[in-house]
Each structure stands twice: as structure tokens, then as C-alpha cells.
Amino acid sequence: MSLMQISEPGEAPRTAEHRRAAGIDLGTTNSLVASVIDEQAVTLGDGQGGQLLPSVVRYLASGSPRVGLTDQQFIHDDPLNTISSVKRFMGRGVEDIRKLADQFPYEFVRAERGMPRIRTVAGDFSPVEVSAEILKALKTRAEQALGGELEGVVITVPAYFDDAQRQATKDAAQLAGLKVLRLLNEPTAAAIAYGLDQGAEGIHAIYDLGGGTFDISILRFSKGVFEVLATAGDSALGGDDIDRVIAEWLLDQAGIGADADQGCLQEIMYHARKAKEALTAQDSFAFSIERPDGALWQGRLERVVFEDLIRPVIKRTLAPCKRVLRDANIDVRDICEVVMVGGSTRIPCVRDMVGAFFHCQPHVDIDPDKVVAIGAAIQADILVGNKPGDDMLLLDVIPLSLGIETMGGLVEKLIPRNTTIPVTRAQKFTTFKDGQTAMVIHVVQGERELVSDNRSLARFELQGIPPMVAGAAHIQVTFQVDADGLLSVSARELSTGVETGIVVKPSYGLSEEEIEHMLRDSLTHASDDVSIRRLREYQVEAERAINVIQVALAENGERLLSREERARIDMALAALQAVQDGDDYLAIKQAMTNLDRATAEFAERRMNASIHDALTGHKVNEFSG
Amino acid sequence: MQSPLTKDFFSLFGLPVAFHLADEELTARYREMQSAVHPDRYANAALQEQRMSIQVAAHINEAYQTLKNPLSRIRYILELKGVDLQDREAAPDPDFLMRQIEWRETMEEIQAAGGPGSRLADLVKEITAYIAELQEKIAGELEDETLLSAALRHYNELQYFYRLLEEARDIGDMVD
Numbered sequence: 001m002s003l004m005q006i007s008e009p010g011e012a013p014r015t016a017e018h019r020r021a022a023g024i025d026l027g028t029t030n031s032l033v034a035s036v037i038d039e040q041a042v043t044l045g046d047g048q049g050g051q052l053l054p055s056v057v058r059y060l061a062s063g064s065p066r067v068g069l070t071d072q073q074f075i076h077d078d079p080l081n082t083i084s085s086v087k088r089f090m091g092r093g094v095e096d097i098r099k100l101a102d103q104f105p106y107e108f109v110r111a112e113r114g115m116p117r118i119r120t121v122a123g124d125f126s127p128v129e130v131s132a133e134i135l136k137a138l139k140t141r142a143e144q145a146l147g148g149e150l151e152g153v154v155i156t157v158p159a160y161f162d163d164a165q166r167q168a169t170k171d172a173a174q175l176a177g178l179k180v181l182r183l184l185n186e187p188t189a190a191a192i193a194y195g196l197d198q199g200a201e202g203i204h205a206i207y208d209l210g211g212g213t214f215d216i217s218i219l220r221f222s223k224g225v226f227e228v229l230a231t232a233g234d235s236a237l238g239g240d241d242i243d244r245v246i247a248e249w250l251l252d253q254a255g256i257g258a259d260a261d262q263g264c265l266q267e268i269m270y271h272a273r274k275a276k277e278a279l280t281a282q283d284s285f286a287f288s289i290e291r292p293d294g295a296l297w298q299g300r301l302e303r304v305v306f307e308d309l310i311r312p313v314i315k316r317t318l319a320p321c322k323r324v325l326r327d328a329n330i331d332v333r334d335i336c337e338v339v340m341v342g343g344s345t346r347i348p349c350v351r352d353m354v355g356a357f358f359h360c361q362p363h364v365d366i367d368p369d370k371v372v373a374i375g376a377a378i379q380a381d382i383l384v385g386n387k388p389g390d391d392m393l394l395l396d397v398i399p400l401s402l403g404i405e406t407m408g409g410l411v412e413k414l415i416p417r418n419t420t421i422p423v424t425r426a427q428k429f430t431t432f433k434d435g436q437t438a439m440v441i442h443v444v445q446g447e448r449e450l451v452s453d454n455r456s457l458a459r460f461e462l463q464g465i466p467p468m469v470a471g472a473a474h475i476q477v478t479f480q481v482d483a484d485g486l487l488s489v490s491a492r493e494l495s496t497g498v499e500t501g502i503v504v505k506p507s508y509g510l511s512e513e514e515i516e517h518m519l520r521d522s523l524t525h526a527s528d529d530v531s532i533r534r535l536r537e538y539q540v541e542a543e544r545a546i547n548v549i550q551v552a553l554a555e556n557g558e559r560l561l562s563r564e565e566r567a568r569i570d571m572a573l574a575a576l577q578a579v580q581d582g583d584d585y586l587a588i589k590q591a592m593t594n595l596d597r598a599t600a601e602f603a604e605r606r607m608n609a610s611i612h613d614a615l616t617g618h619k620v621n622e623f624s625g
Numbered sequence: 626m627q628s629p630l631t632k633d634f635f636s637l638f639g640l641p642v643a644f645h646l647a648d649e650e651l652t653a654r655y656r657e658m659q660s661a662v663h664p665d666r667y668a669n670a671a672l673q674e675q676r677m678s679i680q681v682a683a684h685i686n687e688a689y690q691t692l693k694n695p696l697s698r699i700r701y702i703l704e705l706k707g708v709d710l711q712d713r714e715a716a717p718d719p720d721f722l723m724r725q726i727e728w729r730e731t732m733e734e735i736q737a738a739g740g741p742g743s744r745l746a747d748l749v750k751e752i753t754a755y756i757a758e759l760q761e762k763i764a765g766e767l768e769d770e771t772l773l774s775a776a777l778r779h780y781n782e783l784q785y786f787y788r789l790l791e792e793a794r795d796i797g798d799m800v801d
Contacts (some may be wrong), residue, residue, distance in 0.1 A: 603673035614661035
């Protein structure tokens with residue numbers, strides 16, 4: 001890992017300065033940011049003692065939106081402009097949201113393409129933009145606490161998030177001006193925080209019931225390796241659903257119709273949440289609620305009744321628990337411990353039911369609200385390069401199978417769920433018409449056999465296939481899922497070797513242009529200048545590229561490159577250095593592309609050498625160790 | 626130094642081509658290699674290295690998964706030895722046909738009875754034992770160039786029994 005240290009050729013690498021990095025838990029109900037300071041991962045507060053930032057954004061008729069309202073009064077007074085639980089809409093289409101819509105007061109607007117928008121006094125906003133506001137608030141908090149700009153962040157997502165939901169999260173980060181080092185699965189993040197803390201070995205189950213999502217992951221910890229064996233869950237099940245069953249009970253008991261106004265319904269939800277929180281410690285909870293007709297309703301919810309109400313919701317988490325054991329190919333007795341994550345696991349009834357299922361006492365002595373952010377911070381600290389020599393290794397999996405549409409609306413699975421990532425699969429296709437130069441590949445995610453029962457991810461339009469007779473062109477399409485769990489597709493015609501162009505039409509996501517557009521809009525609001533920001537970004541990237549190449553050259557340039565090869569790289573490096581401080585971003589971009597090309601062969605040799613050395617027990621960069 | 630992307634999966638891990646392999650050794654080497662190439666090691670590296678890291682890590686994952694699972698390991702060895710997997714010439718073993726019918730019937734009876742109980746557990750045990758036996762047979766056949774067609778035939782049978790095992794477990798899950 002000394003790759004990330006900065007050193008000049010010929011001199012021992014000096015200790016790299018501490019780079020500012022953070023872990024972000026972007027939650028349905030609350031969000032957190034954490035960072036490693038003086039070897040300790042800590043959550044960063046708002047300066048007034050608060051650590052949790054409520055994931056609530058209130059749009060105002062003028063001025064910037066306000067993020068993280070703790071006062072539920074706003075939700076009550078201004079329900080249409082106060083957006084909460086936006087994570088539930090990330091990467092979702094109009095159809096999905098229609099199913100959820102009656103649970104939320106907002107007015108949804110159908111956009112020209114997949115992603116719906118929420119209408120507010122300040123305009124229509126996609127869930128990605130709303131999430132970006134939360135991320136911006138966390139970014140500001142972290143930069144104030146750390147005293148400068150962040151170099152990179154790790155953002156956590158539910159393990160069961162599909163590709164569209166992950167991409168939406170990454171897009172939100174881009175809009176917020178954050179460099180994402182990695183999207184990390186929430187239970188895996190918890191495992192890092194927990195495992196490193198306890199030095200635990202063996203097979204663990206991480207049960208993560210958050211505000212709006214549920215994950216169950218089975219991990220094996222062994223000598224610094226965190227290997228996810230399988231993961232399952234429900235990305236639309238969480239504490240919100242518990243609140244809802246209590247709210248329904250309240251409406252029923254208080255004799256309030258479901259047609260009451262939004263403010264009233266929001267208030268009922270608020271009382272439901274309070275009751276849930278109180279009943280983790282008390283045996284009963286007293287309500288005093290003003291009905292729409294002005295009368296006061298008073299009532300009481302006993303813990304036994306509460307438990308009867310919520311048991312069906314918790315029971316829904318047990319089916320994925322069963323499946324995950326099967327997928328991990330282990331017996332419930334193989335599990336040495338169950339770690340509870342997420343605020344909803346504070347409920348004693350949840351702990352009891354989960355404990356009974358796994359035949360063991362759940363582990364609850366870590367703060368279930370903070371553990372995910374802490375794990376993300378530890379990972380961010382490593383990824384950004386603050387811990388050279390650290391040999392922690394994370395092997396995660398893809399949560400849902402990836403497939404393509406075939407004849408008759410059927411799915412052909414390409415990558416089964418719980419395959420370790422990164423993963424690539426190549427598939428051959430041929431043309432069915434003479435002279436055909438384009439074809440469309442529809443990629444879906446899910447376990448069902450019919451395309452219509454799975455989630456449509458995107459249509460990839462392959463263009464520029466050399467015209468040939470039907471069946472003569474052989475197009476090899478490569479599907480790649482990277483370490484963030486994100487899919488990319490490339491294609492090549494085999495007989496001519498022509499790389500075909502690909503146009504991606506995401507089913508529910510945003511196109512590059514849309515993001516660019518939003519970026520521009522958001523900057524106009526902040527009276528910033530797009531071109532200055534873009535130039536600055538390229539300058540930072542160039543700086544980084546120069547640094548990493550210099551380090552790589554110092555490490556094993558001598559060993560792996562001939563004099564001519566070295567000269568070529570040095571030239572490309574010098575060319576980039578010559579333009580990096582100028583104001584022509586296109587020139588910087590071009591020089592970076594050239595440097596990228598000049599170092600392709602070197603990168604491959606370094607990779608081979610590092611594998612070779614790993615197997616023969618030597619480190620690539622022994623001299624720096 | 627040969628690129629890891631072009632090596633066969635066995636030599637990638639420095640192991641001999643054979644059905645029997647030391648699981649712990651495979652896993653240990655897999656982890657050592659991933660420690661060197663995983664994208665997390667290159668999160669802050671040059672773009673070329675990031676891309677290369679994804680490719681190589683994915684390749685190592687595929688190699689590991691292929692060799693770890695006995696069914697895919699056999700298939701891979703057959704491919705390495707140039708056996709045409711589509712070759713259906715080989716007549717099925719009478720013993721195979723008999724067992725197939727017998728176990729299928731037992732399973733239908735258990736399912737119809739609604740409660741799998743100990744009969745299902747016994748069936749799973751029996752199939753598992755048979756699979757182990759068949760794999761031993763295949764392991765030997767793969768060592769002998771003249772027995773490769775027998776190996777292919779037994780491999781096809783093996784696939785069938787693994788599926789049967791899955792179905793038996795499905796019944797178990799449904800009743801639980």
C-alpha cells in the first residue's frame with residue numbers, strides 16, 4: 001500500500017501527510033459522518049452536541065434548503081416542502097413510487113424519463129438532488145471539523161440496494177461535490193467497525209434493520225479478511241414500517257379517518273415514532289392527540305399490544321435470514337454471533353425474535369446508530385492512503401442476480417447473486433439481419449424468470465457494428481461489476497476487433513447530461529462559476545495523477561521499464577506538469593489522457609509483478625517497507 | 626512474467642491440474658493474491674491501475690470460484706483437456722438411471738406426505754454420499770487420458786445429482 005505514499009525517486013518515502021477522508025452513513029431517517037482522527041474513528045457532531053443529522057430537507061420559496069430539522073413542527077406545518085425518508089425513492093421509478101406514494105404527502109411529478117421528481121415551492125427535485133443536499137450538509141460538517149477540503153469519502157448503502165439505487169447514491173455524491181472512494185455495504189461497514197474492535201474470528205451474521213431498509217449478511221472474519229459469504233434483505237422494509245402500523249392503530253383508536261389532512265397524518269406518524277422509542281424501555285405509553293375536529297383524544301399503548309402489532313413486520317425479516325443461510329451454504333449452528341445494527345434493533349421484541357432464530361444472544365453493546373459510519377470512516381482512512389501497510393481485505397458480493405432479456409420476455413442469468421465482486425462475464429451475441437449495425441441489450445436485476453418481474457436497469461444500445469451478413473458478426477459483450485457493485489458494459493465485434501459504441505439508457509437513473517445540468521443549476525444558485533469549478537477539479541485530478549505515477553515509478557520503474565519506455569512516460573508526465581496550473585481544462589484533460597495511455601503497459605506489469613511477489617512472499621515495494 | 630489474465634486457473638494459483646486440491650492452500654493463495662490486486666488497494670491510484678485492478682481481481686475471483694466448487698472444477702479440467710462438453714454420445718450408466726428413478730420417487734413420496742422428517746434427512750445423506758463416491762471416480766478418470774469420455778459421462782450425471790440435492794433442500798426449506 002505504499003503506492004499511496006509520496007516520495008521522490010531515490011529517497012526514502014517520507015511519512016505522507018494525513019489526508020482528509022470521511023465515512024458517510026446516508027440513512028433513511030438519520031445520517032452521520034465520521035472520520036479517523038488520531039487513530040480513532042469518531043462521528044463528527046454539529047457543534048451543539050448532536051451527532052445524528054435527521055435526513056430531512058425543507059425547501060423554501062427563496063434561499064437554500066434547510067437540512068436536518070430536528071423540530072418536527074416543520075413537517076407538521078409544511079409537509080409538502082419538507083422531504084423525509086428520501087432514501088426510499090432513490091433509483092426508483094414512477095411505478096414503484098406510486099405504490100409508496102400514499103404513505104407520503106409529497107406531490108410527485110413524472111419526468112420525461114424514468115426518474116420522478118418531487119414538487120416543492122422551490123421547484124421540482126429528484127430524490128438524487130434531495131440526497132445531495134443532505135450530503136452537502138455532512139460535507140460542510142466534516143470540512144469544518146477536519147479543517148479543510150475532503151479528499152475522498154466512503155458512502156454506505158444497504159447491501160440489498162440494486163444497481164439503480166447505488167448509481168443514484170453515487171450521482172448524489174457527485175452533485176454534492178464529493179469524491180467517492182467506495183460505496184460500502186452497510187452491514188460490511190458495521191462488520192469492520194465491530195470486527196476490528198473485537199478482534200473476532202469466525203462466521204458472523206449482521207442483522208441490520210434501519211429506518212427504511214433491511215439487510216442480513218453472513219460474513220467470515222479471518223486474519224484481517226472480511227469475506228461476505230452471502231447477503232439478503234428487503235430494500236423497502238424498516239423502522240418506517242413499524243411506525244406505520246402503530247400510526248394505523250392510532251388512527252383507528254382515535255377515530256381519525258385516513259382522509260385527514262397531511263399535517264395531521266404527519267403528526268400521527270410523529271406520535272407513533274415517539275411511542276416506539278418509549279416502548280423499548282417502558283411497559284406502556286400514553287398519548288394525547290388533537291383530532292381534526294379539535295377534540296382531544298387520550299389513550300394508552302401497552303407493550304404487549306405494541307409487540308403484537310409489530311411482530312408481523314419483524315417476521316418479514318426472517319425469510320431473508322433463512323435464505324441467506326442457504327446461500328452461504330452454512331447451518332445456523334455455524335454462526336458464532338449475531339451483530340445488531342440500525343436504530344430499530346433497539347426494540348427488545350426484535351432482539352428476542354432474531355436471537356430465537358439464530359439460536360444465540362444478539363450482540364448489542366455497540367451503538368447501532370453509529371457503527372456503520374464508524375466502519376465507513378475506517379475504510380475511507382485506508383482507501384485514501386493514510387494507513388500504508390494495512391492488510392485489511394474486504395471481499396463483498398453482488399446482492400441480486402444480473403441478467404439479460406432473451407426471447408419471449410425471459411431472463412438469462414449472467415451473474416448469480418452472492419458472486420464475489422469485482423466480477424466480469426462475457427457473452428457472445430450475433431446479428432440476425434444482413435447489414436445490421438446496432439442492437440439493444442436489456443439488462444435486468446433480480447431472481448425471477450420473467451423480465452417483467454425483475455428490475456429493469458438499463459438498455460445498452462450497441463452501435464457501429466461492422467455491417468455483415470446475418471449471423472456473421474460476433475459481438476462479445478462484457479458485463480463488469482466493480483467493487484462498488486456498479487455495472488458497466490463494453491462490447492467488441494470479434495472478427496474485426498471493432499470496439500462498438502454503447503449508449504446507455506438507464507431505466508430509472510439520470511443520464512450524464514442530466515447530472516451535468518443539475519450541477520450547473522445548483523451552482524447558479526450558489527452564485528458559483530461552473531467553468532472555474534471544472535478547471536479546479538481537473539487541476540486536482542492532474543495533481544493526483546502526477547503524484548501516483550511518480551510514486552509508482554519510484555517504486556519499480558527501474559525494474560519494470562526499459563529506458564525508452566521510461567522516457568515515454570516521463571515525457572507524458574512533463575507534458576501534464578506543463579499545463580496543470582494553466583486555465584485550459586481541455587489541455588489538462590488531453591494531457592491526462594495521454595499520460596493514461598503512456599502508462600497502460602506499466603500498470604499491467606506492476607499488477608503482474610505484485611501478484612508474482614504476493615505468491616512468492618515478497619512485497620513489490622520492499623525498499624519502502 | 627506472464628499476465629495473470631492469460632494463465633489457466635490452476636497455474637494462476639500455482640497448483641497442479643487435478644480434481645483433488647488442498648482447500649486451505651487454494652484459499653490462502655486466493656487471499657494473498659486479492660490482497661495484492663484488489664481495487665481497494667488502488668482506490669487512490671492512477672486510472673490505468675484502477676481499471677487493471679478491477680480486471681485482474683475479477684479474473685482471480687472467477688478462478689477461485691471455479692476451482693472451489695467441485696462441479697465447476699471438473700468442468701474446467703475437462704475443458705482444459707480439450708473434451709467437447711456437448712458430446713452426448715456416451716450412453717448413460719444403468720446404475721445412474723436406476724438411482725435417478727428411485728430417488729425421484731422417494732422425493733415425491735416425501736413431498737406428498739407433507740412432512741419430510743427423518744426420511745428427507747436420510748435421502749439428503751444418501752445423495753451426498755453418492756456424490757462423493759462419484760467424484761472420487763471422476764477424479765481418477767481425469768488422470769487417465771483414455772478415460773476422459775467416462776469422466777464426461779459421470780460429470781453429466783453428477784450435475785443431475787447436485788440438482789436433485791438442491792430440490793431436496795428446497796422441500797426441507799418449505800416445510801420448516
